[in-house]
Amino acid sequence: MKKILAIALAACSFALISCNDTTDVTEKNSDSSHIQTSEDISYNSANNSSTTNEENTDGVTITNIYGGYNEGLMFISTENSRRPISCIDKTGKTVFTVDASYSSGFHNGLAMLYQDEVVLCDKTGKIITAEELGGDKFIDEEVIFADGYILVKKTTTSYQGSYDEMAVFNSKLEKIVDFSQELYETYERDFTYSSTNCYNGYLFNSVVDGYIDLNTGTVSKVSSELMNKIQPKRESDFWCVGERYNGSFYTENDEELFIYDGRKKWFSDEYTPTISTIFDLSEYENAYVVSMNEFFYNGYVDGYAGLRFRVEDSEEGERNYFTIMDEKGEFCFEPIETQGIITDVKSENGIFALRVTPNSFSKENFYVEVYDKSGKIGAKEYQRSKNGRIQLDYGMSDGVIYIVTPNDDGDGNKVELYTTDLQPLFKVN
Numbered sequence: 001m002k003k004i005l006a007i008a009l010a011a012c013s014f015a016l017i018s019c020n021d022t023t024d025v026t027e028k029n030s031d032s033s034h035i036q037t038s039e040d041i042s043y044n045s046a047n048n049s050s051t052t053n054e055e056n057t058d059g060v061t062i063t064n065i066y067g068g069y070n071e072g073l074m075f076i077s078t079e080n081s082r083r084p085i086s087c088i089d090k091t092g093k094t095v096f097t098v099d100a101s102y103s104s105g106f107h108n109g110l111a112m113l114y115q116d117e118v119v120l121c122d123k124t125g126k127i128i129t130a131e132e133l134g135g136d137k138f139i140d141e142e143v144i145f146a147d148g149y150i151l152v153k154k155t156t157t158s159y160q161g162s163y164d165e166m167a168v169f170n171s172k173l174e175k176i177v178d179f180s181q182e183l184y185e186t187y188e189r190d191f192t193y194s195s196t197n198c199y200n201g202y203l204f205n206s207v208v209d210g211y212i213d214l215n216t217g218t219v220s221k222v223s224s225e226l227m228n229k230i231q232p233k234r235e236s237d238f239w240c241v242g243e244r245y246n247g248s249f250y251t252e253n254d255e256e257l258f259i260y261d262g263r264k265k266w267f268s269d270e271y272t273p274t275i276s277t278i279f280d281l282s283e284y285e286n287a288y289v290v291s292m293n294e295f296f297y298n299g300y301v302d303g304y305a306g307l308r309f310r311v312e313d314s315e316e317g318e319r320n321y322f323t324i325m326d327e328k329g330e331f332c333f334e335p336i337e338t339q340g341i342i343t344d345v346k347s348e349n350g351i352f353a354l355r356v357t358p359n360s361f362s363k364e365n366f367y368v369e370v371y372d373k374s375g376k377i378g379a380k381e382y383q384r385s386k387n388g389r390i391q392l393d394y395g396m397s398d399g400v401i402y403i404v405t406p407n408d409d410g411d412g413n414k415v416e417l418y419t420t421d422l423q424p425l426f427k428v429n
Contacts, residue, residue: 060078060092061078061414062076062077062078062414062415062417063076063077063078063082063412063413063414063415064076064077064082064085064404064413064415065395065402065404065415065417066085066102066103066104066105067103067104067105067106067111068105068395068396068397068398068400068402069090069105069397069398069399069400069402069417070105070106070107070397070398071106071107071109071123071398072089072090072106072398073087073088073089073095073105073106073123074087074088074105074400074402075087075088075103075105075111076088076415082101083099083100083101084097084098084099084100085097085098085100085101085102085103087111087125090400090425091425091426092425092426095123095125096124096125097125098113098121098125098127099115100113100114100115100119101114101115102114104142104145104146105397106123107145107146107148107171108148108171109122109123109171110122110128110145110150110171112138112140112142112145113127114140117130117137117138118130118137118138118139118140119138120138120150128173130152130153133150133152133167133169133173133175134152134154134167134175134179135152135153135154135167135179136153136154136155137152137153138150138151138152138153139151139152139153139166139187141196141198143196143197143198144198144203144214146198147198147199147200147201148170148171148201149168149169149170149171149198149201149214150168150169150170150171150173151166151167151168151169151187152166152167152168152169152179153165153166153184154166154167154179163181164181164184164185164188165179165180165181165183165184166179166180166183166184166187167179167180168183168214168215168217176214176215177214177215177216177217178217180217182219183212183217183219186212186219187203187212190205190208190210191203191204191205191208191212193205193207193208195207198214199230200229200230201213201214201215202214202226202229202230204223204226209221209222209223210222210223211223211225211226234300234302234303281329284307284309286309286310286311287307287308287309288307288308288309288310289305289306289307289308290306290307290308290322290342290345300327301347301348302347302348302349302350303326303327303350304324304325304326304327304332304347304350304352304373305324305325306322306323306324306325306345306347306352306354306371307322307323307324307325307331307335308320308321308322308342309321309322309323309335313359317359318341318359319337319359320337320338320340320341320342320356321335321336321337321338322335322336322338322342322352322354322369322371323335323336324350324352324371324372324373332373332374332375333373333374333375336371336375336376338354338356338367338369339356339365339366339367339369339379339381340356340357340358340359340366340367341356341357341358341359342354342355342356343355343356343357344394346394346395346396346401347396348396348397348398350372350373351370351371351372351396351420352370352371352372353368353369353370353394353396353401353420354367354368354369354370354371355367355368355392355394356368356369365381365382365383366381366382366383366392367379367380367381367382368380368382368392368394368401368403368422370401370420370421370422372420377420377421377422378421378422378423379422380403380416380418380422382403382405392404392405396420399419399420400417400418400419400420400425401417401418401419401420401422402415402416402417402418403415403416403418
């Protein structure tokens with residue numbers, strides 16, 4: 001595979017455990033399309049019995065989750081094996097397992113799987129290969145796949161040499177753009193950067209002035225034309241705050257905070273586009289907007305923004321307070337002090353999950369805290385790892401929060417699955 005997409009937010013010198021761990025992978029079965037049903041699976045649970053229903057999933061140790069929880073399903077691995085991986089539902093019932101080491105999770109009824117090569121599967125576990133679509137391999141760009149588009153590469157070789165072509169398919173596996181050498185060359189040259197995004201079928205990035213319309217295969221050299229073509233679900237999701245710096249938003253002097261109409265920020269021909277102030281929050285000199293849209297780095301997601309207030313403290317070094325702000329600029333609740341420094345934020349539908357690390361190395365505990373419009377609704381406490389570093393990965397999607405921490409003995413990971421108020425989805429070890 002040409003590249004693996006990796007997104008890491010708010011490093012702050014803390015090491016994270018990736019839930020995309022694909023080490024110690026067993027050799028792929030000779031029949032890569034074989035799909036195991038729940039009858040074939042044997043977990044190392046208390047009774048070491050096959051898992052065939054919801055009740056029998058209690059006590060299973062989950063070591064990794066792949067692609068989050070999407071469309072009612074998620075991919076996991078257990079303490080017995082990191083390959084194959086199992087697809088389970090929200091109750092913990094196994095739907096199927098498949099010989100793969102990683103998955104993107106389901107989007108539009110399909111999931112991208114990593115075997116020896118990238119393949120797709122549907123919700124029954126049926127495998128779809130690039131060869132079945134007339135190509136040689138899938139291009140493993142997850143931001144494009146999540147937007148409902150599938151890129152297929154084909155290499156043709158003759159006595160005159162070889163050349164590569166690319167075609168575009170939709171999530172129904174219908175070819176919407178035929179194989180084209182020019183299209184592949186443009187994609188390979190201009191749209192393989194980590195900053196590449198896909199929105200409503202338009203492929204673009206902040207490095208190259210231009211975009212590809214995946215619905216037609218049309219290539220444009222003027223990014224600003226996208227302004228009138230991309231229709232966001234909410235206009236407020238295109239608001240941004242000041243200048244982006246290391247995953248956070250600050251104004252130039254780092255003292256005054258404004259909310260801007262930021263649609264032109266990505267799609268203008270100018271580096272510093274003209275922006276208009278929606279409302280002024282400059283009275284809060286210690287406030288920072290911490291919620292971000294995955295593609296556009298905007299302050300507002302689903303109509304709400306998270307605000308972090310940073311207060312210097314002579315003993316603690318720094319205190320953090322958090323609140324949620326609506327589209328009128330009003331606080332949903334009085335800012336609440338967190339258990340430490342906010343180093344990452346996940347948000348959807350007005351719910352915010354924060355990763356909170358200690359103010360100093362003298363403190364052992366760190367937290368995942370969850371807030372809704374009423375205030376804090378839950379928190380989970382974790383210990384620093386034995387090597388002294390804070391190690392925690394987490395995510396939130398479709399109303400499910402997953403938290404990945406290292407095992408106490410330092411060997412492998414442990415995954416916990418919760419509802420948004422941090423109640424267990426089902427019992428795990």
